[in-house]
Amino acid sequence: MRSTDVAVVGAGIIGASIAYYLARAGVSVVLIDRVRAPAGATASATSAGGVRQQGRVGAELPLSIESIRMWDSLADELEMDIRYRRGGMAVCTSDPASLAGLRARVARERSAGVDVRFVEGEELHRLVRGLSSRIVAASYCPTDGHADPMRATRAFSLAAERRGARVLWGCELRGLRRDGARVIGIETSQEPIPCSTVIVAAGAWTPAVAEHCGVPLPMVRPGFIQMMATARYPHILDAVLGWIGHGISLKQVSTGGFVIGGGWPGRGALDRYETRLLPGSMAKSAATTVALFPALAGVPIVRAWVGAESFCRDDFPIISDIPSHPGLIVAAGFSGHGFALAPGLGWRMAEWVTTGRRPEILGGFDIRRFQTGGGDSWQNSIA
Amino acid sequence: MPMRVEHADLVVVGAGPAGLSAATEAARAGVRVIVVDESPVPGGCLRFELQELFGPGDHVEWQVGVEEAHHLACAAEAAGVCVIPGASVWGIFPGWEVYVTPVDPASAVPDVIRAPALIVATGAAQNPMVLPGWTLPGVLNAGAAQFLLNVYRIRPGTRAVVVGIDPLALVVARQLTFGGVEVKAILPPVPGPYVIGSFQPDAVTRSLDGSLPVWGIPLLLRRAVMSIEGRDRVEGVRVVDLDADGHIIPGGEETWEVDAAVTVAGLFPLVNLILSVGCPVVHIPELGGHVPLYGPDLETPLSGLFVAGSLTGVVGSPIAAAQGRLAGITAARHLGKLQAGRAAQEQERIRASLSEARARAFEFLPDADRGMARLAGLWDRRAT
Amino acid sequence: MAEQHRVAYHPVLGATPDGQPISFTFDGRDIHGRKGDTIASALWALGLTVLGQGAGGDPRGLYCGIGHCFSCRVTVDGVRGVRACLVLIRPGMRVERCVEDGDANAR
Numbered sequence: 001m002r003s004t005d006v007a008v009v010g011a012g013i014i015g016a017s018i019a020y021y022l023a024r025a026g027v028s029v030v031l032i033d034r035v036r037a038p039a040g041a042t043a044s045a046t047s048a049g050g051v052r053q054q055g056r057v058g059a060e061l062p063l064s065i066e067s068i069r070m071w072d073s074l075a076d077e078l079e080m081d082i083r084y085r086r087g088g089m090a091v092c093t094s095d096p097a098s099l100a101g102l103r104a105r106v107a108r109e110r111s112a113g114v115d116v117r118f119v120e121g122e123e124l125h126r127l128v129r130g131l132s133s134r135i136v137a138a139s140y141c142p143t144d145g146h147a148d149p150m151r152a153t154r155a156f157s158l159a160a161e162r163r164g165a166r167v168l169w170g171c172e173l174r175g176l177r178r179d180g181a182r183v184i185g186i187e188t189s190q191e192p193i194p195c196s197t198v199i200v201a202a203g204a205w206t207p208a209v210a211e212h213c214g215v216p217l218p219m220v221r222p223g224f225i226q227m228m229a230t231a232r233y234p235h236i237l238d239a240v241l242g243w244i245g246h247g248i249s250l251k252q253v254s255t256g257g258f259v260i261g262g263g264w265p266g267r268g269a270l271d272r273y274e275t276r277l278l279p280g281s282m283a284k285s286a287a288t289t290v291a292l293f294p295a296l297a298g299v300p301i302v303r304a305w306v307g308a309e310s311f312c313r314d315d316f317p318i319i320s321d322i323p324s325h326p327g328l329i330v331a332a333g334f335s336g337h338g339f340a341l342a343p344g345l346g347w348r349m350a351e352w353v354t355t356g357r358r359p360e361i362l363g364g365f366d367i368r369r370f371q372t373g374g375g376d377s378w379q380n381s382i383a
Numbered sequence: 384m385p386m387r388v389e390h391a392d393l394v395v396v397g398a399g400p401a402g403l404s405a406a407t408e409a410a411r412a413g414v415r416v417i418v419v420d421e422s423p424v425p426g427g428c429l430r431f432e433l434q435e436l437f438g439p440g441d442h443v444e445w446q447v448g449v450e451e452a453h454h455l456a457c458a459a460e461a462a463g464v465c466v467i468p469g470a471s472v473w474g475i476f477p478g479w480e481v482y483v484t485p486v487d488p489a490s491a492v493p494d495v496i497r498a499p500a501l502i503v504a505t506g507a508a509q510n511p512m513v514l515p516g517w518t519l520p521g522v523l524n525a526g527a528a529q530f531l532l533n534v535y536r537i538r539p540g541t542r543a544v545v546v547g548i549d550p551l552a553l554v555v556a557r558q559l560t561f562g563g564v565e566v567k568a569i570l571p572p573v574p575g576p577y578v579i580g581s582f583q584p585d586a587v588t589r590s591l592d593g594s595l596p597v598w599g600i601p602l603l604l605r606r607a608v609m610s611i612e613g614r615d616r617v618e619g620v621r622v623v624d625l626d627a628d629g630h631i632i633p634g635g636e637e638t639w640e641v642d643a644a645v646t647v648a649g650l651f652p653l654v655n656l657i658l659s660v661g662c663p664v665v666h667i668p669e670l671g672g673h674v675p676l677y678g679p680d681l682e683t684p685l686s687g688l689f690v691a692g693s694l695t696g697v698v699g700s701p702i703a704a705a706q707g708r709l710a711g712i713t714a715a716r717h718l719g720k721l722q723a724g725r726a727a728q729e730q731e732r733i734r735a736s737l738s739e740a741r742a743r744a745f746e747f748l749p750d751a752d753r754g755m756a757r758l759a760g761l762w763d764r765r766a767t
Numbered sequence: 768m769a770e771q772h773r774v775a776y777h778p779v780l781g782a783t784p785d786g787q788p789i790s791f792t793f794d795g796r797d798i799h800g801r802k803g804d805t806i807a808s809a810l811w812a813l814g815l816t817v818l819g820q821g822a823g824g825d826p827r828g829l830y831c832g833i834g835h836c837f838s839c840r841v842t843v844d845g846v847r848g849v850r851a852c853l854v855l856i857r858p859g860m861r862v863e864r865c866v867e868d869g870d871a872n873a874r
Contacts, residue, residue, distance in 0.1 A: 231848045232822065232867050255822065256867060274661070279476055298488075300848045304474075421834045423805065423855045428833065433779060445779050469853070471834075486834070487854045488846040508835045518838065520816035520828030527832030527852070535808035536774045536783040562774045615826045616816050653835070 004030050004195040006353060007186050009173050009209055010202035011037035012044035013149060013339055014331050016156035017346030018199055023163035025350040030193050031160060032171040038153040041273045043203045046225050046307025047149035048249050048261030050240055051340040052089050054109055054116045054141040059364025061112050067344030068143060074343055080155035082147050083254050087238030089144030094134040098244055106139045116141040128239050130295050146240050146251050149339055176213040183327030197353055199329045204270055204308035206332035215322055219313040219370050220333045226266035226281050229303040232256030236295060248288045258296060260289050263336055266306030275306035311335045319365035386494040391417040393714050394481050394496050396472050397504035399427020400700040401692025401707035403455040405502050408711030410462035413720045417496055419470040421486050426452025427506055429700045431529035433558055449534060467492055475660045500687045500714045505653045507671060507693035512546060512646035513577040515610035521617030521643050525555045528645040532562045540643025544620055545569040546608045547647030555645055556600050567639055570603040573631060579648040611644050620644060650697045662688060665761055669754030670696030678762045680730050681710040689714050697748055702740050709733040770812040791860035806851035806862055807839050818851055819865040840865050
């Protein structure tokens, strides 16, 4: 049997990125996915594809800055056009009472090294033409942008293969093999895979996969997110737009259509890979979009879809070893803002595995933050 | 903006022969029915049909689809059915809630139609034939060519080829000649990974050489269309020679000047809408592709959801209409508008006439019986 | 403009009725079709088969005739993405070809 160092479970954007950087570092990797990624009901297929540094809090901030630098050359690195566009991002507000808070956030991010600035009035409306006159100010970062999540996800797994990773589709994790507490491999629906490290990046399915490994993850829950896309339209919007207090994300992609996101709810059943649109949610998100960017009134919506994302209780991902299961690492719970972090995370994960030491930049995502009280039995004390 | 909501007992999606017949049957049982269809005129694909019926002696009668469709639409209207043309269903949600948008932006249609029962009769569409140049203006699939000729009285061109060999190809070729189009030949496309309808040689065809004249039009078995040429529209086709096994013989390439290419590559049921409702769909090639899972009375595993017409497996319009009547009765029974015993009688009567009609009718699909048997087995074994 | 592709007489269906003329515009040009024509049929009768341009610059027009493929999409009275094969012509209707942009950065 071929020798494997690392098994990565889940070939969405996170798992595929991790597999790629590991393979590039010379690590022997097997990447498995229950279906053929990126599959329809997953977060990678439902991502709005935003690649931003602004609006990040805590440990996500330095990781996103590092990651955005990598996005610039990712298409060359992965040898595929992933439709990355760096047209800036404007997080807008129509509420005068929010201006102070917005200025404060901008100042905080600037001091952390993000190229973001506060813009208002005429300057803002010149910078982003077509914004509703209701919008009074925005935080604008010229190096934010967007990419195509389906292409990016596929590009990572193809590139991983080119670098020597083995990719197994239709392969489901059934259990963990351990020698005492130490992980020594996984059982799958195909072949058993002996390995010294298992990285679970299975998105909304992570708690179920972790359950098969004997690791409960009560702080991670699935959420169903709804997206819409319009017909092609002449190019009129470079920046990605957000609207404080209205939960909308709007961008125009390189092929001309507009992609509407922002965390609108859909419905679904994880175990059956089933999803369902909510017409009320669609109507509200469409109305909000037109209120933000009036040119879209009357532009047909050609596609709407729902996918499952993994949400973590405190809105930060878990990128962590599991204390009770040495050799097992979980990378999930990205709560709707993991896409942009993928390259940086993959690269740092490769560093972790090859050096045996977790890079400091990932320290803030430790699962031990959920520990209440002390002791080794972190699981028993997770609130 | 407030939404315009309409209420009914039954919504029928599709105003083809199946949908109209279902609506009429249900309405006669006292059901309030609304039918929606994207086309501006009801009748579906029946409208473009022009069928020859052979009677005793030399008597030939023509069945004109436009007239047949008109009769069905009038019968529906007389029964009190509300037909909304030019209305595109973009989503169906449990309840049922049928969301609609106008095809012509200047038209007004309801935004939502609510009804406890739903019949989906969205019919079938033609498979594309993907050859280089297939997107040029002037390339039409068989349905579009028939619409132009038989409904709008328009010639697709002056000189055409029909690409693809099956009974429909012969029908279309003849209809082209009725329209005054010179049909250079009926011939297959070259085989290829994305090409449906390339010629499958068998013992009979291997022994046939040259061309067979069909109504004066050459039917070629030893030549095939490789690509469609033209800058802004169809200007010609490149044709190659085939050997008896259907392989290309190099060196015999020729370009024919034509201004229209009609492609014929079979039909497949349009399951998009019913899939999005959550109805289980199964793949049965003998019925044309994916079909919804349904039972003998055209009920589906979802309560209050019924199907009829070519959506259930590609069929001709007489069978589609009979299925429609059956689905209409089943829906009326489900709604409590028809007393169970009486409904059962009607259903049995229509089912009997359906099997008879299937035995006699021109079947688009030669192995449909096998497909129906497989479907029946899947229905019996369905998870309940 | 002459209706070069309209069939005047059909051996089974008989003479094509004249039909009430309806005027509309196509890319600013005055067009006359007949009552009952769709945008696609009225234009095809006159030999106008190119209804738009795809993102790659390729010409496109009527293909399936039943509203399934969207290849016949045109702009009607300012609204994009309207299927010419499904919409009946109306007096004064303003029809324009839909020319689509490809990669925005390539322009």
